Amino acid sequence: xxxYLIVNNQLRTTRISAIKIESPTVKTFRFKxxxxxxxxxxxxxxxxxxxxxxxxLSILDADAKGNVSVAVKKVGGATEALHSxxxxxxxxxxxxxxxxxxxxxxRILMVGGGTGIAPLLFLARRITSEASSLTFVIGAKRKSxxxxxxxxxxxxxxxxxVATTEDGSYGLKCLATAPLETLLTKKKFDMIxxxxxxxxxxxxxxxxEKHKVPMEASLERLMRCxxxxxxxxxxxxxxxxxxxxxxxxRQLREVKSELGISKLGFDGNRIPIE
Ligand SMILES: Cc1cc2nc3c(=O)[nH]c(=O)nc-3n(C[C@H](O)[C@H](O)[C@H](O)COP(=O)(O)OP(=O)(O)OC[C@H]3O[C@@H](n4cnc5c(N)ncnc54)[C@H](O)[C@@H]3O)c2cc1C
Ligand code: FES
Numbered sequence: 001x002x003x004y005l006i007v008n009n010q011l012r013t014t015r016i017s018a019i020k021i022e023s024p025t026v027k028t029f030r031f032k033x034x035x036x037x038x039x040x041x042x043x044x045x046x047x048x049x050x051x052x053x054x055x056x057l058s059i060l061d062a063d064a065k066g067n068v069s070v071a072v073k074k075v076g077g078a079t080e081a082l083h084s085x086x087x088x089x090x091x092x093x094x095x096x097x098x099x100x101x102x103x104x105x106x107r108i109l110m111v112g113g114g115t116g117i118a119p120l121l122f123l124a125r126r127i128t129s130e131a132s133s134l135t136f137v138i139g140a141k142r143k144s145x146x147x148x149x150x151x152x153x154x155x156x157x158x159x160x161x162v163a164t165t166e167d168g169s170y171g172l173k174c175l176a177t178a179p180l181e182t183l184l185t186k187k188k189f190d191m192i193x194x195x196x197x198x199x200x201x202x203x204x205x206x207x208x209e210k211h212k213v214p215m216e217a218s219l220e221r222l223m224r225c226x227x228x229x230x231x232x233x234x235x236x237x238x239x240x241x242x243x244x245x246x247x248x249x250r251q252l253r254e255v256k257s258e259l260g261i262s263k264l265g266f267d268g269n270r271i272p273i274e
Contacts, residue, residue, distance in 0.1 A: 008035050009227055011048060011092045017067070019087055023145050026115060027083055028060065028071045033093045036068040040100035041123035042218055042246040045070070046226050048092030049085075053078035056223040056241075058119040058195070059096060068093075071118040071147065097226045098245045101216050105130040106190030109183065109213075111204050113139045113176050113196025117147045119218055120195055124155040135183065137162045139176025139200070143169040177203040184211040191215070198273050202260025205252050217252060218245045221263055232264060 018030040036045050039059045047070065048054040055078045061069040074083045085091070101123050108131045112120045117138055124134065134156050140146045142165050152161050162179050163171030172179060177200055183189075184207060192215035194204045201217045208215040221233035221240040228242030236255035238244060243251075252259060265271040 005227060008096060009094055011094050013090050013092050016085055016087055016089050016091060019085075022071060022147055025145065026071055026073045026147060028069055029082070029085075029091075030067055030069045031091065031093070032066045033068050034066050036093060036096050037062045037064070037066045039068070039096035041126050042100035042119050042216075043096040043098050044226075044241075044245060045093055045095030045097065046223070047082070048094070049078050049081045050090060050092065052081040054092070054094075055079065055082075056220075056226065058115070058122075058218065058245075060118040060122055061125070062122075071115050073115045094226065097241055099243075101193055101218070101246050102248075103127055103130055104191040105132065107131070107133045107135075107188060109135045109137070109189045109192045111137045111176055111180065111192065111194040111196070111200070113200045114145070115147065116194075116196030116200075116218070117152075118195075120193060121148050121151060121155075123193060124152065128155050135160055135162070135187075135189075137164065137176050137179055137183070139164040139166075139196070141166045146170060175203075176200055177207070180204065180207045184208075184213065189213050194218075198260045198263075205249075205256075205259060208249065209253075214249050215252070216246050216248050219247060220245070222266065232268075234264065235259070 014031045016031050020028040039062045044056050044058050046054050047057050057070040060071045074080050110120045136152050164174050164176050192208050195218040219240050223233045223241050224230045226241045228239045233240040235258050262270050
């Protein structure tokens with residue numbers, strides 16, 4: 001375990017091999033990295049933008065040829081610098097870090113918001129042969145920000161994709177959590193997987209508890225070391241980088257007083273989650 005962590009934690013440089021525009025604010029970057037190409041759905045990597053910063057990103061895809069992809073939303077300094085990069089430019093990678101989603105058979109419900117859809121799409125690719133049905137609820141502010149809709153529809157051939165937008169420009173005009181009450185009342189699900197804004201995850205957790213359906217959620221916190229040392233990513237007794245980022249229902253119950261409520265900010269002080 002220690003040897004594995006030491007190898008994965010070494011910074012490797014690589015070059016961006018492909019860039020795809022997914023939406024006005026999201027681009028997918030592909031590059032070669034042997035270690036991260038062995039990642040499982042739910043794991044993340046630390047991507048170094050030389051001279052700028054290093055940021056945590058969920059792995060969107062990894063293949064046997066050593067290719068790795070991440071979907072990145074432009075929100076601040078580091079992500080803007082990455083968005084301005086061209087094919088062939090150098091980046092650095094550490095990882096993969098953290099645990100992964102468990103692969104369950106049966107009737108699966110996935111709920112994803114924004115770039116939180118990325119690790120769920122990776123999981124959907126792996127789970128498709130195990131699942132007897134796959135229902136995907138995805139949400140975004142507007143149609144142009146709904147990610148990976150076509151790919152998801154391909155994986156949901158034994159289920160369905162429910163798309164929601166806050167402005168009503170595509171699918172249902174509501175938050176991604178709104179259709180859940182009806183879905184969970186009408187149909188029995190064996191597992192819920194979710195990733196996205198933490199307020200959304202909290203709502204999914206409350207509904208899963210009410211309907212007694214087990215769930216796993218991938219959480220985001222500020223991350224620096226990614227190996228459980230610095231403490232910037234704590235939630236309750238857990239360090240999200242080391243004990244997560246994927247947490248099950250039992251663990252989420254233990255951090256209920258913080259989930260979707262507060263987290264540590266850049267200065268180490270606790271701040272509300274909005
Ligand atoms: C395990 C994990 C997986 C992630 N996966 C993805 C992904 O697949 N795609 C993606 O686009 N983003 C992902 N993120 C979030 C990403 O790391 C941040 O958006 C990025 O670090 C912002 O850096 P910045 O310098 O551009 O913005 P900053 O200037 O640092 O921040 C701009 C805004 O983004 C918020 N922000 C900064 N860091 C985080 C963070 N760690 N989590 C949530 N909000 C943050 C800040 O509060 C601020 O409002 C993930 C985060 C974690 C912890
Ligand atoms: S990022 Fe340092 S302990 Fe998690």
